[in-house]
Amino acid sequence: MTAEHTQPTGAESAGTSSCGCGGNHKLSDACRARIVALRKDYPQSRAALxxxxxxxxxxxxxxxxxxxxxxxxxLDLLPIQVQEVVSFYPMFQNSKVGRCHIQVCANIACALGGARKLVRQIESKLGIRPGEVTPDGRFSLAEVECLGSCGTAPVIQLNNQPFIERVTAEDIDRVLQADDPLQIGREAPEISMIPDGVPAYLLPPNGQALRTIDNYLAQGGYQTAQKAWREMQPEELQEIVKNSGLRGRGGAGFGTGMKWTFMPKESQKPCYLAVNGDESEPATFKDRQILQRNPHQFLEGVLIAGRAIRAQAAYVYLRGEYVTPYRILMEAREQAYARGYFGDNIMGTGQKFxxxxxxxxxxxxxxxxxGMMESLEGKKGQPRKRPPFPAASGLxxxxxxxxNVETMTHIxxxxxxxxxxxxxxxxxxxxGNTLFGVSGHVRRPGVFELPLGTPLREIIEKHAGGTPSGRPVKAIVPGGVSMPVLTADSLDxxxxxxxxxxxxxxxxTGGVVVMDDSVCVVRAAAVIARFFRHESCGQCTNCREGxxxxxxxxxxxxxxxxxAxxxxxxxxxxxxxxxxxxxVLSDAAAWAAGNFLKRFRADFEQHIRDKRCPFPDSFEM
Ligand SMILES: Cc1cc2nc3c(=O)[nH]c(=O)nc-3n(C[C@H](O)[C@H](O)[C@H](O)COP(=O)(O)O)c2cc1C
Ligand code: SF4
Ligand code: FES
Incomplete structure (x- = not known):
């Protein structure tokens, strides 16, 4: 029932090793050299951790x-400084996992899409439970929270490979029977689109990706960055963005131009831009679409924002599970460096960025x-107390x-x-427009570029195609699972x-999850509460215990x-x-649970009265 994120155990006692070094644990010379080389990217070596x-x-x-x-x-650290970081982050394993570590997303969109059945299938075929390794050391199993691919639920990830999306029982059989399951790859489905008639500027035309710099330059790419660095002053850029009314797309909706004005005009210390591509809140999978399909526009936005706040460098923080977006972004970055858009003398201006x-x-x-800045500095990602605010003292x-990544792409x-x-x-x-991600009970889950203010009903019924079952909509999470749930009365x-x-x-974040009337909302609230319990960093008692x-x-x-x-x-x-x-993770957890109760109280009461769940057709948790 629960999805514990336990570290897999068992292979050690079975005498297997995923490293195959026979117990003489030592990094290869090549790996040591790469780690040493990383140090130069950061002002402090710890950040390379x-x-x-x-x-x-x-x-x-x-x-x-x-x-x-x-x-x-x-990295000139104490072992305990490294160990505490290893144990903080779910992706780092301090005990052995199987050679193929199967991670099944169990959060809301995947749960609605049948993730529980996949877990049961794996359990019965391999004879292991989440957190365990098969005796031969081939496989281990873990249930994980959202992988950032909710529009193609259910989703699994094998080791740190690209996701396998829209997973079926047959896919699981293929993985379990393959000689080398890690070779099983599958083209990621195309799920982001511009609906007819929308004047779009975030996504490339449907069916296309602007991944190469030549394609992007052919569309006039990087010309605005040239103008910004050659002809415009930071204040001018701040003013344009302030006047545009652009509000950050990372969740809080703060005015972007206004935020830029908080940066000092003169500073003894270097100034930085930190770009948030963590995208880990269930229902949110839009930044990934930008990075995969339009990475140069994102990088151009970073260049212009860097100019606007007088930054010396930008640090992009990308969620670790995003293997494909990372690869595409790194290729784009390399191309942009090669053409002189980043580096010591950008665009021939004599300036460094x-x-x-x-x-x-x-x-x-x-x-x-x-939390992101702590993590970028190579520490546990525990949020800092404010003040001081990042514009005064950040990285x-x-x-x-x-x-946020999408915010940059508007620039x-x-x-x-x-x-x-x-x-x-x-x-x-x-x-402006934004990218609405729609997942859950809809015919065409995906990411749609639409103007802000588009009616929720239009997004769900017209663009996402309504519920596949034809059953009425019962509950809608409108903007990532932090945001209070709505009833069908709010569809307009x-x-x-x-x-x-x-x-x-x-x-x-504009991430919409749709649930039809088969759904037990108490169960949905519990899946979401499990996410917050798992993600609380534990510093504050009210959050940790609550x-x-x-x-x-x-x-x-x-x-x-x-x-009662x-x-x-x-x-x-x-x-x-x-x-x-x-x-505000604590507030978000309370809004989520509190509003499920407030808006669906009758369902909660019925569970208590009947002493059982009254929704036999509901998704499994
Ligand atoms: C628990 C928590 C998680 C967050 N996760 C993200 C995230 O993954 N991406 C993001 O851009 N903002 C996230 N935010 C919001 C950021 O703190 C910040 O407001 C945002 O990155 C600022 O960018 P923007 O002004 O462009 O929206 C999160 C906030 C909280 C409280
Ligand atoms: S509210 Fe929760 S997640 Fe945020 S700092 Fe406190 S314990 Fe950590
Ligand atoms: S990818 Fe499974 S809930 Fe997001």
């Missing part, structure tokens, strides 16, 4: 203590901006602006076409900041063991979790 751990794990399959010690020595890409390692909290104590179009052009799309206070709400606020929720308590209560009610008093307890626990903690 996550990339170093990824390299070592790719070589070894896991991170045994001698390898931890070796990395510590290479670099962009680095760091992969995260599976912790959602590293999407919170200060390595230097002035820093944090912006070239805004600076090229002007603020007035941008305001012709969207609503008065929510300007417009998807912009003000309208959603009036409807008692928030736009968040997320665990909410999950336990919801499971109890869902199983038919709840009491439990409903009051949920409301009370939520009240302790809001506005009391270092970051």
């Amino acid at each position: 996550l990339p170093a751990l990824h390299l070592a794990q790719a070589e070894y399959g896991y991170l045994p203590r001698p390898i931890v010690d070796e990395i510590a020595e290479l 670099d962009v680095y890409v760091t992969r995260g390692a599976g912790a959602y909290i590293c999407g919170e901006e200060t 390595w104590g230097c002035p820093t602006t944090v912006n 070239p179009a805004i600076v090229r076409n002007g603020a007035e052009w941008f305001k012709t799309m969207g609503t008065e206070k929510s300007t 709400v417009r998807m912009d900041h003000d309208s959603l606020q009036k409807a008692g929720t928030l736009l968040g 997320t665990a308590f909410l999950y336990r209560l919801l499971v109890r009610i869902e199983q038919g063991d709840g009491t 008093a439990d409903l009051d307890t949920i409301a009370e626990v939520c009240s302790f979790m809001e506005g009391q903690t270092i970051c």
Whole structure:
């Protein structure tokens, strides 16, 4: 029932080794050399820790203590500083896993898509449970939270390979029967599109990808960045973006131009741009589409933003599971360096601007901006107390602006076409297009570029094709699972900041999850609560205890063991979790659970009255 994220065990005792080194754990000379070379990308060597751990794990399959010690020595750290980072991040394994480590996403979109059946199939064929390794060391199994591919649910990942999407029982059989399951690859389905008639500027034309720099240059690419660095002052760029009304697309909706003005005009210290591509909140899978299909427009946005805040470098933080977007982005970056758009003398201006890409390692909290900065610095991704705010003291104590990947991708179009052009799309206070990701019970899950303010009903029924079963919609999460759930009464709400606020929720990341009336919403709330319990970084008592308590209560009610008093307890626990903690993960967990209860109270009461779940056709948890 529960999806524990336990470290796999068992292969050690079976005498198998995913590294095959016979117990003499040592990094290869090539790996050591690559780790040493990483140090130069960062002002402090510790910041190379996550990339170093990824390299070592790719070589070894896991991170045994001698390898931890070796990395510590290479980066001038204490072994405990490395060990605490290894144990914080779910992607780093400190005990052996199978040679093929099968990770099945168990969060809401995949659960709605039948992930539980896949887990049962694997369990019965291999005779292992999540957290275990087969006696021959071939396979291990883990249930993981959202992989950022909710539109192609259910999704699995083998080791750190590209995802296998829209997985069927036959796919699982193929994996389990293959001589080398890691060779099983599959073309990722194309799921992002521009609906007819939309004046789009974020996604390339349907069916195309602008991955090569020549294609991008042929469309006028990088010309706006040239103009920004050659002819425009930072204040001018800030003003255009402020006037455009662009609000950040990372979830909080803060004005981008306004945020840029918080950066100092003069600073003794270097200034940085930190770009948030962590994208780990269930229902959110839009930034991945940009990176895979339009990486140069994103990089051009980074260049212009760098100019606008007088940054010396940009650090892009990309979620660790995004293997394909990482590869595509790194290729684009290499092309852009080769043509002189980044580096020591960018575009012949005599000015220096670099962009680095760091992969995260599976912790959602590293999407919170200060958690992300800790992680970029090579530490556990635990959010910082504010003040000081990032513009005063961010990365390595230097002035820093944090912006989302999609936010960056709007910038070239805004600076090229002007603020007035941008305001012709969207609503008065929510300007421009955005990428709505739609998953769950819809015929055509995917990412749609549409103006802000598009009615929710249009997104679900027209673009995503309505429910496959033809059953009515029962519940909708409008903007990532942090955002309060809506009932079908709200289907006509417009998807912009003000309208959603009036409807008692928030736009968040624009990631919409649709649930038809077969769904047990108590179960849905429990799956979402499990995510927050797993992702709490544990610093604040109210969050650490509150997320665990909410999950336990919801499971109890869902199983038919709840009491009427439990409903009051949920409301009370939520009240302790809001506005009391270092970051808003705690608030988000409370909004999610509290609003499922508030908006579907009758379902909760029926579970308690009937002492069982009254929805026999519901998805399994
Ligand atoms: C728990 C938590 C997770 C977050 N995850 C992300 C994320 O994955 N990507 C993102 O851009 N913003 C995320 N945010 C919001 C960031 O803190 C920050 O507001 C955002 O990156 C700023 O960029 P923007 O102004 O362009 O939206 C998260 C916030 C919280 C509290
Ligand atoms: S609210 Fe939760 S996730 Fe945020 S800092 Fe506190 S314990 Fe960590
Ligand atoms: S990929 Fe499974 S819920 Fe997002």
